[in-house]
Amino acid sequence: xxxxxxxxxxxxxxxxxxxxxxxxxxASTALKNQALQACAAAIDGARADLLAANAQDVAAVLAxxxxxxxxxxxxxxxxxxxxxxxxxxxxxxxPDPVGQITDINRRPxxxxxxxxxxxxxxxxxxxxxxxxxxxDAAALCLKSGNATILRGGSEAIHSNLMLAQCLHKGxxxxxxxxxxxxxxxxxxxxxxxxxxxxPQYVDVIVPRGGKSLIAKISAEATVPVIKHLDGICHIFVDxxxxxxMAIRICDNAKTxxxxxxxxxxxxxxxxxxxxxxxxxxCRIYQAKGVELRVCSQTRAILTTAGLSGLxxxxxxxxxTEYLAPILSIKTVASLEEAMDHIEKFGSHxxxxxxxxxxxxxxxxxxxxxxxxxxxxxxxxxxxxxxFGLGAEIGISxxxxxxxxxxxxxxxxxxxxxxxxxxEIRTS
Amino acid sequence: xxxxxxxxxxxxxxxxxxxxxxxxxxASTALKNQALQACAAAIDGARADLLAANAQDVAAVLAxxxxxxxxxxxxxxxxxxxxxxxxxxxxxxxPDPVGQITDINRRPxxxxxxxxxxxxxxxxxxxxxxxxxxxDAAALCLKSGNATILRGGSEAIHSNLMLAQCLHKGxxxxxxxxxxxxxxxxxxxxxxxxxxxxPQYVDVIVPRGGKSLIAKISAEATVPVIKHLDGICHIFVDxxxxxxMAIRICDNAKTxxxxxxxxxxxxxxxxxxxxxxxxxxCRIYQAKGVELRVCSQTRAILTTAGLSGLxxxxxxxxxTEYLAPILSIKTVASLEEAMDHIEKFGSHxxxxxxxxxxxxxxxxxxxxxxxxxxxxxxxxxxxxxxFGLGAEIGISxxxxxxxxxxxxxxxxxxxxxxxxxxEIRTS
Numbered sequence: 001x002x003x004x005x006x007x008x009x010x011x012x013x014x015x016x017x018x019x020x021x022x023x024x025x026x027a028s029t030a031l032k033n034q035a036l037q038a039c040a041a042a043i044d045g046a047r048a049d050l051l052a053a054n055a056q057d058v059a060a061v062l063a064x065x066x067x068x069x070x071x072x073x074x075x076x077x078x079x080x081x082x083x084x085x086x087x088x089x090x091x092x093x094x095p096d097p098v099g100q101i102t103d104i105n106r107r108p109x110x111x112x113x114x115x116x117x118x119x120x121x122x123x124x125x126x127x128x129x130x131x132x133x134x135x136d137a138a139a140l141c142l143k144s145g146n147a148t149i150l151r152g153g154s155e156a157i158h159s160n161l162m163l164a165q166c167l168h169k170g171x172x173x174x175x176x177x178x179x180x181x182x183x184x185x186x187x188x189x190x191x192x193x194x195x196x197x198x199p200q201y202v203d204v205i206v207p208r209g210g211k212s213l214i215a216k217i218s219a220e221a222t223v224p225v226i227k228h229l230d231g232i233c234h235i236f237v238d239x240x241x242x243x244x245m246a247i248r249i250c251d252n253a254k255t256x257x258x259x260x261x262x263x264x265x266x267x268x269x270x271x272x273x274x275x276x277x278x279x280x281x282c283r284i285y286q287a288k289g290v291e292l293r294v295c296s297q298t299r300a301i302l303t304t305a306g307l308s309g310l311x312x313x314x315x316x317x318x319x320t321e322y323l324a325p326i327l328s329i330k331t332v333a334s335l336e337e338a339m340d341h342i343e344k345f346g347s348h349x350x351x352x353x354x355x356x357x358x359x360x361x362x363x364x365x366x367x368x369x370x371x372x373x374x375x376x377x378x379x380x381x382x383x384x385x386x387f388g389l390g391a392e393i394g395i396s397x398x399x400x401x402x403x404x405x406x407x408x409x410x411x412x413x414x415x416x417x418x419x420x421x422x423e424i425r426t427s
Numbered sequence: 428x429x430x431x432x433x434x435x436x437x438x439x440x441x442x443x444x445x446x447x448x449x450x451x452x453x454a455s456t457a458l459k460n461q462a463l464q465a466c467a468a469a470i471d472g473a474r475a476d477l478l479a480a481n482a483q484d485v486a487a488v489l490a491x492x493x494x495x496x497x498x499x500x501x502x503x504x505x506x507x508x509x510x511x512x513x514x515x516x517x518x519x520x521x522p523d524p525v526g527q528i529t530d531i532n533r534r535p536x537x538x539x540x541x542x543x544x545x546x547x548x549x550x551x552x553x554x555x556x557x558x559x560x561x562x563d564a565a566a567l568c569l570k571s572g573n574a575t576i577l578r579g580g581s582e583a584i585h586s587n588l589m590l591a592q593c594l595h596k597g598x599x600x601x602x603x604x605x606x607x608x609x610x611x612x613x614x615x616x617x618x619x620x621x622x623x624x625x626p627q628y629v630d631v632i633v634p635r636g637g638k639s640l641i642a643k644i645s646a647e648a649t650v651p652v653i654k655h656l657d658g659i660c661h662i663f664v665d666x667x668x669x670x671x672m673a674i675r676i677c678d679n680a681k682t683x684x685x686x687x688x689x690x691x692x693x694x695x696x697x698x699x700x701x702x703x704x705x706x707x708x709c710r711i712y713q714a715k716g717v718e719l720r721v722c723s724q725t726r727a728i729l730t731t732a733g734l735s736g737l738x739x740x741x742x743x744x745x746x747t748e749y750l751a752p753i754l755s756i757k758t759v760a761s762l763e764e765a766m767d768h769i770e771k772f773g774s775h776x777x778x779x780x781x782x783x784x785x786x787x788x789x790x791x792x793x794x795x796x797x798x799x800x801x802x803x804x805x806x807x808x809x810x811x812x813x814f815g816l817g818a819e820i821g822i823s824x825x826x827x828x829x830x831x832x833x834x835x836x837x838x839x840x841x842x843x844x845x846x847x848x849x850e851i852r853t854s
Contacts, residue, residue: 022770026794099793105815111804113814116792120826203826224651224827245849252851343449352845365543365844366526367453377538377847386852387540387843388532399547399630400651400828404843416814416831417792418779420804422672424679425813 003190010194013149013182014201017122020179021147025119029096031174032143039170040088043135046166047081053162054131061129061155074129074156084135087391091139094390097408098145101417110423115414119145121203123411124195125393126217128209129153134163137206138181140393144411147180149202151195154187161185196221206394206406226406228395230321230347231261233379236338236364238355239272245376246273246354247281252378253352255288259323261395262350262372262382266318266328268338274298274331279305282329290325293317297331318345335360342368349397350374350382350404371397371404430617437621440576440609441628444549447606448574452546456523458601459570466597467515470562473593474508480589481558488556488582501556501583511562514818518566521817524835525572528844537850542841546572548630550838551622552820553644555636556580561590564633565608567820571838574607576629578622581614588612623648633821633833653833655822657748657774658688660806663765663791665782666699672803673700673781674708680779680805682715686750688822689777689799689809693745693755695765701725701758706732709756717752720744724758745772762787769795776824777801777809777831798824798831 001009024032043050054076061071097117104114123146125137134150141148152160164183171180184191196205196217205225207214218225235253237246253264269277278301282292286309293313294302302310317328318341332338342351352374353364365373372382382404384392389407396402402410428436451459470477481503488498524544531541550573552564561577568575579587591610598607611618623632623644632652634641645652662680664673680691696704705728709719713736720740721729729737744755745768759765769778779801780791792800799809809831811819816834823829829837 022794022796025796026790107813107815109808109813111801111808111813113808116800118793118796121796219649222646224825242849248849249851256852363453366545367449369449369452369545369548370842372843372845373543374538374845375847376849377845378851380852381536381538381540381845381847381850382843386534386536386538388534398651399840401840403840413826413828413830415797416799416809418799418801418804418808420802420808422669422675422803423808424675424805425683425807 001186006188006190014198016179017147017149018201021121024180025145033092035171035174036088036092038173039167040085042166042169050162053158056158057156088139091143097412112419114417116417117412118415122147124149124202124205126151126207129156131156131159134160144408149182151184157187196223199223226396227398229397231349232265232321232347233350234266234342235264235352236268237277238360239270240357241354243276246277249378251284254327256380258325262379264379265322268330268332271331271333275301290327293328295330298329350379352379428613433615433617441625443606444574444576445628448548451607452572460519462598462601463515463519465600466594467512469593469596477589480585483585484583515566518570524839539846541844543844544839544841549574551576551629551632553578553634556582558583558586561587571835576609578611584614623650626650653823654825656824658776659692659748659774660777661693661769662691662779663695664704665787666697667784668781670703673704676805677708678711681754683807685752689806691806692749695757695759698758698760702728717754720755722757725756777806779806
């Protein structure tokens with residue numbers, strides 16, 4: 001397809017999604033659950049075809065010498081198919097947010113005014129070569145009453161098109177048209193440029209993938225984007241912290257897994273407890289192979305305690321999301337210094353305080369401007385499943401609409417509902 | 428100032444607003460109310476200076492032969508100053524949305540998870556030459572804990588700078604820095620371009636004014652914009668409508684005032700009741716001088732009933748926001764045809780159904796994708812004051828974040844709050 005063909009193809013995809021969005025918006029919860037379960041059954045029944053299509057994708061990628069982690073994310077197995085099937089069933093079991101009516105109050109004019117939760121309309125998902133996202137994203141959008149346009153990584157195209165067939169079979173079983181979930185059939189990059197600049201057809205874009213992809217999409221999109229940029233997460237160990245709790249949480253927040261966005265990247269310790277907390281904690285880190293990049297005060301404390309192998313933190317370290325066994329550590333003089341550091345270098349993602357001082361805890365959660373703030377718990381909890389959302393379509397570092405983990409509710413909005421008995425406005 | 432000076436000036440304004448946003452975000456409700464009341468007192472004490480500054484603006488505009496409505500909006504009198512003072516006192520009396528903690532639930536991991544309402548940060552307001560907006564907008568942003576950057580129409584610059592002095596005096600009385608509310612001191616257009624492309628300093632832009640201004644800002648902004656575009660509002664009179672109620676509401680929705688965005692622009696009437704509703708209703712409209720642009724079926728009904736002076740509706744009429752004594756009318760065969768018409772030609776602003784059929788009412792409010800949907804009430808109720816918001820910063824035709832009238836809550840967002848007792852993540 002040339003550029004003009006792609007533009008015209010994407011216009012068609014968009015118009016179909018917009019039309020389908022009206023049908024899925026009014027579908028009952030039972031019908032949507034029936035479709036989700038039929039999709040699961042269709043995947044179960046198409047295992048051989050799915051594995052064959054995926055083998056084509058994997059063979060092409062291996063021929064291009066992609067790295068093993070990439071191949072691993074692309075590859076489908078019976079276990080990953082089981083995961084998709086379970087995922088669909090789990091989403092079917094979640095409560096339906098659509099149609100919820102809240103806060104109905106009578107006004108002096110006589111009208112009753114409240115809010116009604118409704119789908120956003122058409123959701124565009126742009127993601128890398130991970131076929132499981134095709135099913136996860138489709139399931140959440142379907143359950144929340146939205147039509148979906150999916151654009152996965154080009155290396156997964158055969159897998160995604162075969163998964164689309166399963167989704168369409170499931171939708172058909174519930175009497176819903178295939179346009180409710182469309183997988184873009186071209187791997188041309190112009191399709192993405194078109195998708196993110198059709199506000200008449202697309203209500204929101206959710207990019208899932210690396211920071212550079214998301215930054216590029218945000219810069220070019222005219223459709224609103226639910227963005228997930230940096231996760232430079234901090235823990236501040238306050239003067240009144242329970243030392244044993246601080247060590248346990250700080251160990252977990254850094255070392256339980258290194259690559260998630262909610263892993264701690266910078267540890268801030270109040271000077272009053274630094275010599276109690278840091279030596280034991282840093283011995284744990286070093287035993288686990290975590291490189292420590294420290295301020296001069298931290299270095300002095302650790303050196304006195306007999307630790308070595310420390311790296312001096314540079315200015316750049318405080319604003320780096322390592323996603324690796326590296327931790328920057330700063331000893332601070334006060335809660336204020338900790339909050340100033342987080343404001344200056346943080347990414348408004350997830351930050352925690354370890355303290356037994358109630359007023360410091362309350363100041364921290366109110367004043368630290370992050371999507372998730374925690375008191376006496378590991379930053380690793382900032383996650384849709386841990387928060388009880390059932391599943392998440394992504395994590396937002398934006399302030400408008402949805403912040404932090406975004407579940408079904410983040411794929412809906414609230415309209416105003418007015419119940420009258422013939423009232424008119426007189427002034 | 429040349430362009431480089433303006434860019435540097437706006438960077439300074441932005442950085443100051445960002446710093447001030449941290450102070451106002453943590454200010455107590457009492458302190459914010461004290462500041463609002465001190466601003467009111469400062470305006471009261473500076474009446475002579477305000478009227479003199481405004482007289483300068485008015486003289487310049489009169490010399491340029493601006494139309495009387497423009498001058499009317501610009502001009503300050505003791506009555507408009509009284510209105511500003513009352514507005515500040517009313518906002519002081521509203522409940523403070525900041526700090527509200529909701530939905531705290533305990534999770535299987537032991538953590539308690541909920542949401543906390545916080546200010547957005549820095550709000551930029553771009554508006555026309557109406558000095559009262561300076562005070563209204565500043566009051567709402569201050570109460571909701573946001574720092575504000577105000578850019579009013581250049582013709583009101585002397586009035587706005589004098590109002591800024593009053594605001595700064597009020598802020599100082601409460602111990603708050605003047606950077607909490609800044610009025611941009613240059614009238615150069617480049618200041619607007621800069622303001623809407625500084626996401627590092629500005630969290631949201633609220634443009635207030637004509638459609639072309641808002642469309643231009645939305646197209647160029649990299650900061651999120653709370654937009655208010657067309658208000659093409661419909662009423663659908665269903666087959667089961669109470670005829671007398673339908674006539675009363677349709678009269679009110681069109682003729683109570685012609686220029687507001689929530690005034691009805693298109694009337695849709697079910698064919699089953701068209702000959703009962705339309706003749707009496709259209710006689711009222713014609714008596715009030717409303718021009719009627721009608722479909723052929725409506726024309727036949729009205730002509731049979733002896734009405735004349737009708738205009739044939741063109742395709743363009745269905746998508747026009749008249750803001751004038753003109754109404755387009757279409758007779759439709761069903762609820763579905765009415766909803767299809769609204770989807771095709773409407774602007775997702777405000778739409779109403781007049782019906783006594785419960786399931787039709789429920790289908791209409793669920794399926795019509797508008798910011799406000801009403802049953803048996805005039806579209807004119809779609810308004811922040813009528814909805815009980817106390818005041819509104821604007822009306823949003825967007826789907827994300829805030830829809831419809833936006834009050835204090837729309838100037839805040841919710842972060843996730845986690846209360847732990849030392850929990851760590853184990854899987």
